[in-house]
Every structure is written in C-alpha cells, then in structure tokens.
Amino acid sequence: MRRIASLAAALVVIVAACGGDDTSDTVTETTPAPATTTTSTTQAPTTTTTEPMTDGVTFVGADGAETVITDTSRIVSLNGDITEILFELGVGDQVVGVDVTTTYPPEALQLGPPLPPARGFLTAEPVIALDPTLVIGDAQIGPAEVVDQIRSAGIPVALIELQTTLEGIRTKIETVAMIVGEEEAGAALADRVDAEVAEATELAATAAEQPGVAFVYARGPEALLLFGPGSPTSALIAGANATDTVLGPPVGPLTPEALAAANPEVFVTTADALGSLGGPDAFFELPGVAQTTAGENRSLLVYDDALFLGFGPRTGEALKAFVLDLHPELADNS
C-alpha cells in the first residue's frame, strides 16, 4: 500500500517536473518494482529468524539488522496490516502510534493523528516524539536513513518481510506475534485466517465460469496503473477462481492499448483509487475503458484499500466478498 501510494505520488511529481506529456514511457520504466517484492516473499521464512532471549527477543529483520526487543509496552506500527495483526493479537492497547495506511480497526484511529509520510515516506522525529519502545514495519519502510535515525535514538525498529501471497499471511502473522511475544495468539490467528481463506477459495473452486478480471489502481488521473501477473492482486484473482486478463508487467501503465489487449469482463479497484479519479463515472470515461467488455457493461467492483490489499487478518473476509461478487450464483452454496 505505502509503496504503491508513494510510487504513484513520485510519478506525478516526476512527470510534472519533466514538463512532458509522455507519461507512458515514465510509467513503463517503474515496473520492476513489484517484481522484487513478490520474489522476496518466498525467502521470508529463512531470512527472518527469531529466538527467545533471557531478556527479550533478538530479531533479524528484512533489512538484515539485528534488533533486540525487550519492551513492547509502546508500539508504533508503520503499516496498516501490521496494525490489524497487533489488535487481533490482543496487544492493541500497547499501540501508541500508527501510520496513514492504518484504517482498521476503529480503535487504532483513536490514537491521534497518524504518522505522516513526508513526500511519500516517513520522517524520524514524529516517530520518536511518540516515545515508542518498539517500531514495526515491513521491508518497504524507508528510506534506510530514516530507519537509522530512529535506531540512533535507541528505539528498536523491526522490519518484517513483505508478504503478497495468500500463503505468506501466516508467516507475517507469526513473525509479528513472535516480535511482541504472543506466539500462541499468533498461531491461533494464523489458523483462523488460513481457514477463512481456504473456505473462500474452496467455494470459488466450485464455480463453473472464470470471469476475466483486471485490477486498476490510481492516485489521480495522472497516475493510472494496471496490475498484472505477479502483482499482489493476481494472488487474490487466482484465489477467487477468476482469470487475470492483464498480459503486461506486474504493475504497468493503464493505457488504451493495454486495456484493449486485456479486455476484462470485470474491473476491480479500491475505494481510494476510485475516489482519486472522481468516482465511477470518471473511471468509465478514461480512454479505452468504454471499449472493453467490462466498460460496456459498467462492471466495476470496488473494495476498501486496506481490506483488499492488506494481506492481513481480514483477507479471508475480503476474498470471500470478492468470490461472491464475481460468482453471484454461489451465494446460495455458502
């Protein structure tokens, strides 16, 4: 989420700064980004190790930094999915600060203003000002200098591997649980999420049709992205027994050409993305959208950003809603 948001924001500024209207080239070049994130997920269990210590937990993070965690009484979460996991683990009352990607649960939003990303990324002082004993984020928190600055104030920063597959959610939950010393609750939560995901995928597997789906993301009309195979959303589309019709790279520019090639039956996007475009009507007026099957039928599914892209405790719930929206005939079987 944060990565996508900052990526999109960055593009807007770069395109503006270049003063050109050749946005397609600019966006095309950004595509290597998600490829690295998806490949890294398979290594997560090997690079992230935790072992109990007499006076705390030693955690080797995704950035290779060894962090000794002795006190979890004041936790700052830098990712919405991690915040959700912390509250599900029952340590929500120890969370003293969250970032802007946290939108759930409601208690997390009572913590005061969220930590702002400065130009799309974090700055050290607002985090330190919360006087945390532990900061947790994922591998894409950065820049590394800011993380170093927080650590230089004597605050442990644990960066966990990024997970963008349905299988990776268990690893993510267990890692967070180990860091905060709630292994039992973590195992239970992971079991629950796995069961919910399994239920949704099994239900989806009974469907006869595999509708063609394209996921669209946007940060305003200047930064339109089409997610393809290898992106986080393709895992959800596969889990929902649908076909990802986007041919192109994991994250590519949304162009009329790419849309014509994909020709999906259903568009999927998030509430924030749609809001940044100005609503469904504005979406269907984008060049090339009306010429697709989904455009002709005005077929568009919209989900909450954190729910759909979070890969956290609510992913089973999100997946089930997605399955039922794609295969309405299954509603009776569920």
Add this chain to the structure above:
Amino acid sequence: MTGERPAAQRRRRWLWPILIGTGLAAVIANLGFGAFDVGPDRVVAILFDHAGVDLGIEFTPREDAVVWSLRLPRLVLAFFVGAALGGTGAALQGLFRNPLADPQIIGLSGGAALGAGVVLAIGPGVLGRFGGPIGGFAGALGVALAVYTLARYEGRTEVVNLVLTGVAVSAVAGAAIGYLSVAVDTPRLQTALFWFLGSFTLSTWESARPTLLFVAVSLALLPRYATRLNLLLLGEAEARHLGVNVERVRTMLLVVIALGVGGAVAAAGIIGFVGLLAPHAVRLVTGPDHRYLLPASAVGGGVLVLIADLAARTLASPVEIPVGLLTALVGGPFFLWLLHRTRAEYGAWG
C-alpha cells in the same frame, strides 16, 4: 544607500555580531524544536555534556539521542550546505559580473544533481560515500563551463542570456534526473523527489561527512580570490590590465565553486535562491568588496538555511516541508524584484 565610506565601515562592525548572534539562536532553536521538543536549557546542557561539562540540568537519554544523533548532523550539514550556496553565489555574481547569478538559477545545482544522480544510479563503486559529491562536482563543473561559454558575449553576461541558459541547462538536467529515477529500480524514485525539492530529512553523520569535506575545501579556497574578484567586477579587460591572469582565475574559481555546489547538492538536493538571498542581504551591510562579502555570504547562507530548515520541520509539524520549497517561496519573488531592478538600472547588461 548613500555609500558613504564611514557609514559602510560602521555598518560592517555590526555584521559579525548580528550573524553570530542570529546563528547561535538558530542553532539552539534547530536543536530544540521539532516534532519532539527539547527545551533550550536542555539543549545547552546536552551540548556541554558532550564537551565533558556537567551543567546540572537533567535530560533524558532520548532527548540526548534526538539532539546529538538526529538533529546535530542535520544542523551541521544544513549550515555547511547554506554556506556553500551563499559563498559560491557571491563568487558567481562577481565572476559573471551579474547580480542575478545563483547556483540554481544558472543551472549549476541542476548539473550537480544530475552528476550525483548518475553516480548513485550506476552505483558509486570504489568511490563509496564520496560518489555523490564527486558526481555532483563533475556535473556542476560541466554546467559552469557550458554556461560560461554560452552565456557570455564580449566579456559580459547579458541577464537574459544567463538566465535562459540556466533555464535550458536546468530543464535538461531535470529531465535526465527524471529519466534516471524511473529507469533504475524503485527506491530511487524517492531520490528524484529529493533532488527536485531539496531536503535535509535524510542527514546522518555518515552521509554528511563527504559533503562537509567538499564544502570546507571550497570555502577555504574562495577568499583567496576575493581581491581578484573585485578587479573582475571592473571587467575582464580591466582586470587583465591590472595584472589578473583572468583565464587562470576564472578556471580555478569555477572549479572551487563546483566543489562547493557539487558537495552541497549531493547531500541536500537543489535548494534554490540561497546563493542570491544571502549575498544580496550581506552586500547591503558590507558593500561589494569580496574580502568582506565572501565570508559573510557564506555564514549568512548557512544561517539562512538553518532558519529555513527550522521552518521546514516545524511549520506543518509533524509533516516536513521540503526546505527547497521554502527558499523558493521567499527567493522567487526576490529574484523577480531583482531582475526588474537590475534591468532598470543597467539595461540588458546586468
């Protein structure tokens, strides 16, 4: 301005007390204020504590960490970057005989950003931490030579030529940085924003050190050219008639200026208009004599950037405003006013 000599001397006496006083206040405020506030007494106590003096004022380890590890490197870097921009701005105005010269306006900063960006994009290799400043130096020097060659006509630089050359060079450098930042992998995208807007957010001692060295060398060498810069203000031919080896001095000055600008931009991105604001403010007090102007513009630029960075961190706290935006907000209108006045006074030949 009467330009009365005794008045100028009297004003000059106040210059250093004012600069140092403002500077010290800015130091205490920069170290104390932020998303995490530390009282001025504690700031002083922490500084003295590191000098081995116990003032008997209590402070927490976290306050110590924030002041000493987080804000001090940022403060030192901000001061040196400002000093580099102020000092080189004054020197550029003398060298080009043009009150509108500024590292950003004539494109040196853009060239430095491109140079540093290229090194970071392809990887600094054996250059390590020095890669950025070395790339910045090369980029700034390349642009300096290009602008000097392109914008001058019969030993003078026409305002319009100078500014337009700078605009063109900046546009090319900006486009190239934009291309670089999207052509390489994702994390660099943030780097591009950093170059365009200027910021000290990422300052650490490790990242600051090479820049401090480059800027220190540049600022140490600049005053050696003060008298010859004064003579150059009479015109290149006149300076030559007075015994200045114009070609040599010009080349050396461009190298020294590129060192300062390259080092500054490599660490903090493009922070515009400091090289214009500081020398012009200082000149009101010191007069145009480079022997006073160069050191005072450097210190003035440093203090100016300290104040700008304080505002950047606190105005919209906890969000940080890129400091380059703030200097542009103040400097842009000043530049327009100066452009108008210069053309009114000297015609197209500023």
Add this chain to the structure above:
Amino acid sequence: MGMTPALSVRAAGYQIGSAALLSDVTLAVPAGGLLGIIGPNGAGKTSLLSLLAGDRSPSTGIVELAGTAIGDFRPAELARRRAVLPQQTLVPFPFTARDIVRMGRHPHHADPANSRQRDDAVVAEAMAETDTLHLSNRVYPSLSAGEQTRVALARVFAQETPVILLDEPTATLDIHHQEQTMRLLRTRAAAGTAIVAVLHDLNLAAAYADQLVLLASGRVAAQGTPREVFDQQLLSSTYQQSMRVMDHPHRDCPLVVVE
C-alpha cells in the same frame, strides 16, 4: 632620453579571419611623448590600442614595451608597466569611487616596498589631479558618465606606470573637463610618462598631442606632428567630409573646421 622608446610597434598587422583590421603599422612613443591616434569610425583605432595594451597579439610584426616583446610579460608585470583607460567601465555593484581608484594599486601589492600609506597617498593625489576627491565616497554606478571617466582616469594614474593608453578619454566630458584632462595628460607626459590616446576630437588632438597617427581602413594614412598630419585634402578624403585647416588663433597648432 634613452635610445629605446617606451613603446614601439613595427610592421604590425592584425587579422580576424580574412578581414585585415590593421596592416603595416609602425610607430614609436618615447618616454615623455603624447601620441594621438585619430581616424574615422572603423579605421582600426581601438584595435591598435588593444595591440599596444597586449590584450591581443599582432598577426604580423611586433609590439615592444621598453624593448621587450609585450607578449613576454606576465600579466602582473605588464600591469606595472602600462595602464589602460577603456572607453567605459561598467560596474554592476556599488563600489565607491575611492574603491575603484584603489584598485589601480593592485599591481603594486606584490611589491614589498609598497605600503598602505603609499597606496593612500597615491590614490589621494590621483583623485585630486582628476578633480574627483569630492566624489570619493559616492557610489560609482551612480556617477554621471563624465564623473565615471574621471574616476577611471584616477585609477589609471594610481597604477603609476611608465606607459598609459587611453581610449577616447574625453568623449564623455564637458569642455572644461576635456581641456583639464588633456592638460593633465600633458603634465604626466612632461614628467616622463609615454602616453597614447585615441582621440575623436581633432582639435583637442592637434592642441595637445606632440605626434599624431591618422588611421584609415586599418592603415597609417599619415603620421607626424599635428601640422604635418593636418593636411586639408588628406583629412577631407579620409573623413569623407569637406574640412578646412587653419592656424589656431591663440595656440601654436592647426585648427580644423567643417566647411
């Protein structure tokens, strides 16, 4: 007077590309001489002065200062041997008049025998001579063109060189200051300085120069004393303007009037 002239040019030519700006110019100025260079626009007066100053190297021939090729001097050395007054000195920053004159002392700062007191004395004397003392604390860019010229002249005097070159020193001056400046140059010459001045005003040239060079299309059309050079027909054809040469009623020199 020594045998070697303070400044001499032998068979000098100056070309830019295929255009010959000067051809075959030969002249010599002894210490104490005041040479006037006259000629219509585009005759090559300023080009000749820049050869004399060492700003440009002649394409052919040689320019010598006290018997040594001018190109052999290092810039700092040259600055102690010849001073140059340009047509106009634009200074885009608020230096005072005194600051400007003081810059003329720069070539002497490497000399251990020089002192701050000596600088001050020379500067004050030069400003007194040029009637600019009262302008000392004024900002140079705010002075009138005539005042700027006199301040620039003071700077040239402060340089204390055996050779002084001036490019139209009287162009911006009123009649009083024209006469005063030319008298000053004469006084300087009488004290042993070799002076070369490009002059537009033929009558000023005739009244104050002891030798004249008349340039036409980059060549020396005539040279010698004012009486030798002021040939009615030659002047008229050179300037493409019918002129009459007569004797000055009060001075021992020719006078030229437009017919």
